Amino acid sequence: MMQWLPEDVSPYGGSIDALFYFIYYITAAAFILVTALMIIFLYQYRRDDSRRAVYTHGNTGLELVWTIVPALVFIGLGLASKSIWEEVKLNVPETDVEIRVTGKQFNWEVLYPGPDGEFETADDYQVDNDMHVPVGKPVRVFLGSKDVIHSLFMPNLRFKQDMLPGRLIEAWFQANKAGIYEAPCAELCGFGHSGMKGTLYVDTPEDYAAWYDKRWPPAETNGSDASAAETTEEVLASGAVMDAETMPDAEAEPAATEEEAVSAEDVPADSAAQ
Amino acid sequence: MSEAGATAAHDAHAEHHELGFIRTYIFSTDHKMIGRQFIFASILMLIVGGLLAMMMRWELAWPETPVPFTSWISEPFMYPADEDSTVGAVEGLSEYVDPYPGANFAKSLGSVGGAHMDPAFYNSVFTMHATIMIFFVVMPFMVGGFGNYLIPLMIGAGDMAFPVLNMLSFWTAVPATIMIVYSFFVEGGAAAGGWTMYATLSADPTLSGVDTGADLWVISLLILGVSSLMGAINYITTVVNMRAPGMTWFRMPLVIWSLFVTAILLLLALPVLTAALGMLLFDRTMGTSFFMPGGGGEPILWQHLFWFFGHPEVYILVLPAMGVTSDILSTFSRKPIFGYKAMAFSMIALAFLSWIVWGHHMFVSGMNPVLGTAFMLTTMVIAVPSAIKTFNWLGTLWGGNIRFTSPMLFALGFVSNFVIGGLSGIYMASTPVDIFIHDTYFIVAHFHYVVAGIIFGMFAALYYWFPKIFGRMMNETLGKVHFALTYIFFNLAFFPMHFLGVGGHMRRIYNPLQYEFLHDLQWWNVFITMSAFCLGLSQLIFFANFIWSLIAGKKADKNPWEANTLEWTAPSPPGHGNFETTPTVYRGPYEYSSPLVKEDWLPQDRKLGPEAVTASH
Ligand code: HEM
Ligand SMILES: [Cu+2]
Ligand SMILES: [Cu+2]
Numbered sequence: 026m027m028q029w030l031p032e033d034v035s036p037y038g039g040s041i042d043a044l045f046y047f048i049y050y051i052t053a054a055a056f057i058l059v060t061a062l063m064i065i066f067l068y069q070y071r072r073d074d075s076r077r078a079v080y081t082h083g084n085t086g087l088e089l090v091w092t093i094v095p096a097l098v099f100i101g102l103g104l105a106s107k108s109i110w111e112e113v114k115l116n117v118p119e120t121d122v123e124i125r126v127t128g129k130q131f132n133w134e135v136l137y138p139g140p141d142g143e144f145e146t147a148d149d150y151q152v153d154n155d156m157h158v159p160v161g162k163p164v165r166v167f168l169g170s171k172d173v174i175h176s177l178f179m180p181n182l183r184f185k186q187d188m189l190p191g192r193l194i195e196a197w198f199q200a201n202k203a204g205i206y207e208a209p210c211a212e213l214c215g216f217g218h219s220g221m222k223g224t225l226y227v228d229t230p231e232d233y234a235a236w237y238d239k240r241w242p243p244a245e246t247n248g249s250d251a252s253a254a255e256t257t258e259e260v261l262a263s264g265a266v267m268d269a270e271t272m273p274d275a276e277a278e279p280a281a282t283e284e285e286a287v288s289a290e291d292v293p294a295d296s297a298a299q
Numbered sequence: 300m301s302e303a304g305a306t307a308a309h310d311a312h313a314e315h316h317e318l319g320f321i322r323t324y325i326f327s328t329d330h331k332m333i334g335r336q337f338i339f340a341s342i343l344m345l346i347v348g349g350l351l352a353m354m355m356r357w358e359l360a361w362p363e364t365p366v367p368f369t370s371w372i373s374e375p376f377m378y379p380a381d382e383d384s385t386v387g388a389v390e391g392l393s394e395y396v397d398p399y400p401g402a403n404f405a406k407s408l409g410s411v412g413g414a415h416m417d418p419a420f421y422n423s424v425f426t427m428h429a430t431i432m433i434f435f436v437v438m439p440f441m442v443g444g445f446g447n448y449l450i451p452l453m454i455g456a457g458d459m460a461f462p463v464l465n466m467l468s469f470w471t472a473v474p475a476t477i478m479i480v481y482s483f484f485v486e487g488g489a490a491a492g493g494w495t496m497y498a499t500l501s502a503d504p505t506l507s508g509v510d511t512g513a514d515l516w517v518i519s520l521l522i523l524g525v526s527s528l529m530g531a532i533n534y535i536t537t538v539v540n541m542r543a544p545g546m547t548w549f550r551m552p553l554v555i556w557s558l559f560v561t562a563i564l565l566l567l568a569l570p571v572l573t574a575a576l577g578m579l580l581f582d583r584t585m586g587t588s589f590f591m592p593g594g595g596g597e598p599i600l601w602q603h604l605f606w607f608f609g610h611p612e613v614y615i616l617v618l619p620a621m622g623v624t625s626d627i628l629s630t631f632s633r634k635p636i637f638g639y640k641a642m643a644f645s646m647i648a649l650a651f652l653s654w655i656v657w658g659h660h661m662f663v664s665g666m667n668p669v670l671g672t673a674f675m676l677t678t679m680v681i682a683v684p685s686a687i688k689t690f691n692w693l694g695t696l697w698g699g700n701i702r703f704t705s706p707m708l709f710a711l712g713f714v715s716n717f718v719i720g721g722l723s724g725i726y727m728a729s730t731p732v733d734i735f736i737h738d739t740y741f742i743v744a745h746f747h748y749v750v751a752g753i754i755f756g757m758f759a760a761l762y763y764w765f766p767k768i769f770g771r772m773m774n775e776t777l778g779k780v781h782f783a784l785t786y787i788f789f790n791l792a793f794f795p796m797h798f799l800g801v802g803g804h805m806r807r808i809y810n811p812l813q814y815e816f817l818h819d820l821q822w823w824n825v826f827i828t829m830s831a832f833c834l835g836l837s838q839l840i841f842f843a844n845f846i847w848s849l850i851a852g853k854k855a856d857k858n859p860w861e862a863n864t865l866e867w868t869a870p871s872p873p874g875h876g877n878f879e880t881t882p883t884v885y886r887g888p889y890e891y892s893s894p895l896v897k898e899d900w901l902p903q904d905r906k907l908g909p910e911a912v913t914a915s916h
Contacts, residue, residue, distance in 0.1 A: 029802045030735075031816060041731045048729060052722040059689060059718050066696040067711070070632070071703070077899055078892040079698030083638035087694070088687070092641075095686040099679035099725070106729040107672050113731055114668035130506070173500040173507075174598060176663065176738060180803035180816060185734050187664045189599060190499055191592025194665050207816050211738040211805050213493050215500060215507055216419035219808035 031180045034202040034227070038183035040109045047105070051098060117197050120163035124156060127168075128175030128188045128210065131217030140241050150240055154223035159233040160203045168194045176212035179225055187212055200227040326470070328462035329875060333469050334448030335768060338761075340476060341440035342845075347480065348431040351424050353835055355809075358416055360828035361405045362810035364388040365413030376423075376488055377414035385409035395812045400825040419508060421809035422491035427483070429494035430516065433616065434523055435476055437750065440757050441619040442565070443472065443530060446558045448768060450534055452866035452873065453555050455543025455882045455904075460536040464529050471526035475519045482515035490516035493807060495609070498590030498601040502582040517580045524569045524576075531569070534562035543865065543904075545884030549643070550903065552864050552888040553636065556643045557622025560650045561615050568611040575604035602664055606657035614653045617717075617749060618646055620756025621688060624710045626888070627759050628692055630862045631707035632699030633899045635889040638691040645684035652681040662733045671730045678728040685721045689714065700892070700899065704860070705778030706763035712786050713755035720748030723797065738807075741800025747793045758785070758841070766859050770872045771852030777844040784837035791830035795823045861900045864888045868904055 033042055070078075125136040125144055132153045139148030144167075158164045168177060170188040178185045184198045200206070209222040228236060327333060357366045365380035365388065380388070389406050392399040416424075447465065451458055459465045482489040490513040492501040504510040538559045542551070551559075578589040579601070588594025590601045629636040636642060658666060658674030692714050701707070723745040727733045736742065758781075765773050802820045804811060811817045811824060858867040865884070869877050882904035890901040 029798050029820075031803050037731075041735060044729060045726065045732050045735075048726050048732065052725060056718060056722055059693065060715070062693050063696065063711070063715070066693065066699070067701060070696060070699045070701050072700055074700075076700065078632060078634040078700040080635065080892045080894060081637070081698065082635045082889075083641065083691070083694065088638050088641050088691070091690040092683060092687055096680075096683050099682055102725065102729060103676050103679040106675055106731055109731040110668065110672060110675075113734070114671070174497055178738075178803075178805065180735070183735050185663050185737060189592075189665045191596075191598065192665060207814055209805060209814055213422070213497070213500065213807045216417075216422060216491070218422070219418055219810050220813040222814065 033181065033183060034200050034204070034206075035182040035184065036199050036201060037109070037113050040112065041183050044105060044109055048102065051102070117165070117195070118163040118199075120165050120197070122158060122162050123165045123167070124158070125167040125169065125193075126156065126177055126188070126223075127171055128173075128177070128214070129171040130173065130215050131210070131221040133177070133208065133210075133223040134171070135223070137240070148241065155226065156208065156223060157226045157228055157233065157236050158200060160227050160229055161199070161201050163197055163199045165195065165197050168196060173214045174212050175210045175214045175221070177208060178211035179206060179208045181206045182225075185211055200225070203227045203229045203232070326466060328458075328466045330447045330451050330459045330462070330465060331768070331873065331877075333465050334444050334446075336469050337439045337443035337447060337472070338445075338768075340472070341436045341444060344431050344435040344439075344476065348428050348436055349835055349838070351428040351431070353832065354416070354424055355421065355428065356828040356831045358421055358809050359811060360401060360825040361389060361392060362812050363415065364392070364405060365409055365415050367408045367411050367413040369416070370412050370414045372414060376417055376420040378417070379414045380412075382410050382412065385413060388415075392812070396818055396821050400822040401829065404829075416809070418809050419491060420488060422493075422807070423483070423489040423509070423512070425807060426491050426493050426496075426516075427479070427489050430479065430490070430520075433494060433612075433750065434520065435479065437616050437753050437757070438527065439472060441623075441753070441760070442527070442558070442561060442615070443469070445554075445619065445623070445760050445764070446530065446534055446562070448764065449554060449866065450537055450558060451541070452767075452869060452877055453552050453864050454538060454541060454546050455865045455878065455884065456537060456541035457876045457878065457881075459533050460541060461533050465533050468526045468529040468533065471529065472523060475523040475526065478515050478519040478522070482512040482519070485511040485515065488512050495605060496579070496601075497605075498579065498582070498596075498598045499592070502579060502590040502596075502598075502601070504583060514580065514583060517576050517583070521573060521576050521580075524573050527565050528569050531562040531565040534558060535566065538562075543882050543884055546865075546903075547884075549640065550884055550887045552622075553625040553639070553642050553646075554619070554622035557618040557625075557646055560646050561618045564611045564615050564618075564650055564653065568608045568615065571604060572608040572612075575601060575608065578604075599661075599664060599666065602661055603657070606660045607654070609660065610657045611650075611653045613746075613750070614649050616753055618649070620713055620753045620760075621646065621717075623756050623760045623763070624692065624713050625695075626864070627706050627710040627763055628695045628714075629889045629891060630763075630860055631702045631704055631710075632695050633702070633891045634695055634699040635887075635891060636691070637694030637697070638687075639887065639889065641687055642691055645687045648684045649681065652677065652684070656681050659728055659733075662730050663737050668730075675728055675730045678724075682721065682725060682728065685717075689718055689721070703779075704762075705773070705775055705782055706759045706860075708779060708782040708786075709755045709759035709762060712782065712789075713752060713759060715786075716748050716752030716755060716789070719794070720745055720752055723748060735803070736800050738805060739800035740796045740804045740806055743806050744793055744796035744800060747796070751789070751793070755785075755789075758782075761845075763860070764866075765848065766855030767866055767869075767871050767873070769849055769852075770855055771848055772855050772859060773848040773852060774844050777840055781837065781840045781844065784840070785834065788830050788834035788837055792827050792834050795827050799823055799827075858902075861898070863890055863900050863902045865903055868902060 030042060123138055127134040135152050135156050136144060137150045138144045139150060141148055168186055168188040170190040172190060174187055174189055176185060176187045182198045182200055186194060186196045204227050206225040207222055208225045210218060354366055365385045369377050370379045386406050389402050389409060487509045491507055491509045500507050501513060581587040582589050582591060588596035590596045590598050625636055625642055656674060656678045658670055659678045662671045727736060727742060727745060762773055762778055799820055804817055804820060811821060855871040857871055865882050868882055884903045885906060886903055888903055892899045893901045895907060
């Protein structure tokens with residue numbers, strides 16, 4: 026069974042996988058025990074009219090054993106799971122890489138905050154299905170949806186989180202190996218659910234810088250007196266180039282003008298959580 | 300009692316013989332006829348649900364190639380294809396996986412002519428498959444069918460407490476069944492939101508593209524809920540009030556315990572489903588916003604309501620199968636059930652705990668992660684009573700004198716599947732592991748081992764009580780062959796789904812080849828499909844045996860299995876009013892191999908000398 030878990034490139038995936046294998050050994054032992062006993066009993070106590078079955082109604086001591094032992098095992102598993110769950114879900118590391126991913130039938134709408142680090146400003150960049158993140162850095166991701174529930178699933182990152190219309194859910198991930206990973210939707214979201222997927226580009230520092238500089242040329246960001254309108258024009262233009270290069274068939278709209286992705290009416294301000 | 304006695308008892312009910320055909324076979328108030336009606340209806344639906352599964356399996360093994368035998372289904376659900384395009388489509392698969400497993404098989408079967416499945420129709424197919432299997436096969440078979448048939452007979456009553464309500468329960472289920480099948484034929488097709496029907500996809504017709512079909516789904520389940528509620532009230536009242544003299548609570552067979560607990564769960568869980576379905580229907584048709592964030596609603600509310608019903612529901616499904624298994628294991632081990640009270644109390648514990656674990660379906664739903672931990676712990680606790688039951692079943696086998704009849708084999712098959720299903724539940728109960736395997740084929744494997752595993756309990760029940768219900772024996776040899784093939788192909792079909800899930804294969808997708816990371820796993824899909832086809836074909840043996848035995852099976856004695864419980868003291872099949880004289884119960888249901896008697900069984904109603912009575916349980 027081991028080799029079928031896809032490669033893990035996340036910081037916490039090792040703990041999850043270890044827990045998985047731990048449960049695997051426990052359940053395998055339980056399975057073998059029960060199955061072996063069953064086969065032995067079925068053979069040993071097969072019909073033989075020369076003897077009678079043992080007349081017994083049970084054995085309190087034995088029954089206590091097989092109540093308490095599983096209970097202890099389950100509690101142990103629960104505690105082990107609890108600490109890893111908290112590591113994954115509650116201890117969100119500090120980071121300056123942030124993206125917003127909004128599910129819509131049947132694409133991921135990816136929004137980058139741009140150099141100012143703020144969403145819903147003029148220097149945002151939006152594209153469908155392409156997520157560029159730097160290798161080895163935590164990424165804070167805000168998940169939302171425009172229509173139905175979707176679920177961003179990145180098998181190699183041991184990441185899965187549903188995206189709810191009407192909420193922005195905060196989560197994080199980190200990829201420790203550069204590469205290109207598939208990011209399918211894991212929650213039934215309509216007739217196009219099958220095949221709904223994006224691509225996670227985990228870039229080396231150089232590649233990430235190159236991608237970033239192409240999107241937001243250094244000159245542009247340094248020129249702090251450039252008006253918002255001009256910046257928007259730049260982004261629009263470069264966005265169109267980007268789309269033509271990497272997403273020939275996507276109807277991706279450049280971002281700055283299409284802010285309604287997670288606009289105020291869809292996402293009550295107080296609902297960002299977790 | 301002799302045949303003559305049985306006739307005499309019948310004559311005492313002479314007025315019933317004047318009931319015409321319609322009152323006897325259609326609008327009957329006799330719990331036995333109603334039970335049979337439920338059994339037949341659910342077997343018919345089992346065929347429908349099974350065929351839907353076969354369509355899905357074809358699509359998953361050879362995606363986007365024409366599905367054989369489906370060209371009669373109209374557009375826009377299926378698009379007809381000729382033989383050449385079939386061959387072409389199959390050959391095209393090698394673009395993804397080369398050589399493509401089962402390509403020759405697909406080509407040759409494809410030559411019978413098929414049609415391309417529309418992805419939206421695939422969603423309808425799995426939604427309806429699950430809905431039918433859960434609500435129109437397992438529930439009516441076990442609860443409606445065997446609940447009805449067994450409760451009065453096994454507690455020594457003449458009928459249910461409310462015979463007319465009982466009849467209404469069946470005749471309310473009929474329109475619900477017709478409606479769910481009919482929903483395939485309306486414009487837009489049948490519901491396509493999954494059997495869990497998560498909002499907002501389900502709450503706004505424009506989001507799923509299914510309009511009338513999903514409304515019919517909701518209404519059908521609302522009506523079915525009324526039917527189940529009538530049944531539940533009847534069962535509870537009957538068990539509480541109509542037990543024969545001497546039938547104390549702890550002399551009841553475990554199958555009656557299980558049906559009683561199930562009825563209570565139904566009574567409490569159905570209102571929740573009804574409320575949720577009502578809100579969904581309002582959202583869909585009247586523009587309310589219970590689940591639509593645009594109007595201030597909350598999509599995740601649906602999940603809470605659905606699973607608050609849904610987890611008790613899975614115990615509604617499985618408890619009767621557990622009860623059946625307990626009775627059958629004891630009978631054919633010729634041994635008292637091991638730990639009777641622990642068995643009864645663990646069912647009660649399951650019933651209580653089933654109300655506080657629903658959040659384990661929602662670990663990654665966006666629910667607060669702290670709640671996830673709480674639900675994980677309650678879920679770990681609910682696994683304990685399941686473990687107790689399993690070990691007590693093993694204890695029952697230990698030291699037995701085991702008769703391998705077909706009901707016994709199916710009961711053992713149920714135990715074996717339940718062990719796997721219970722153990723796979725633990726992976727998903729662990730929150731961090733569930734992040735990965737949630738919504739993958741791992742969970743599909745899990746619930747098929749438990750829910751489709753219930754089919755083994757259903758077959759066990761049918762083979763066991765067939766002689767009582769229909770007065771004839773089923774063919775044992777065919778029964779054993781049926782078991783062997785079903786057991787083998789069931790495991791070959793469902794066990795590898797764990798591997799797919801661990802590989803990350805999502806559930807509810809119609810074309811796995813759309814994902815590169817799944818290409819290496821595709822041959823498992825082909826393997827599973829082949830096994831599933833064999834599993835389906837193996838059921839033909841059952842149907843042949845069932846129909847042949849109904850017509851020409853060997854006539855059954857009163858007590859062909861030498862069993863203890865009260866139904867075996869009534870004629871096979873029992874006449875109206877069930878018992879020639881109301882039985883008196885002297886002991887528990889599982890006094891096999893008792894030292895008090897020479898035979899290895901001791902019926903509950905057999906009176907022994909006074910000293911022996913006090914010595915026995
Ligand atoms: C040992 C006890 C069990 C444990 C620990 C357990 C655990 C779980 C968990 C954690 C899930 C949610 C998985 C997910 O969505 O990621 C689940 C799903 C499910 N379980 Fe169990 N389970 C147990 C027994 C049962 C039984 C007895 C049944 C039915 C008779 C059952 C039927 C189901 C079904 C139908 C689902 C899938 C629901 C869906 O469509 O999403 N389980 N189980
Ligand atoms: Cu989706
Ligand atoms: Cu559950």
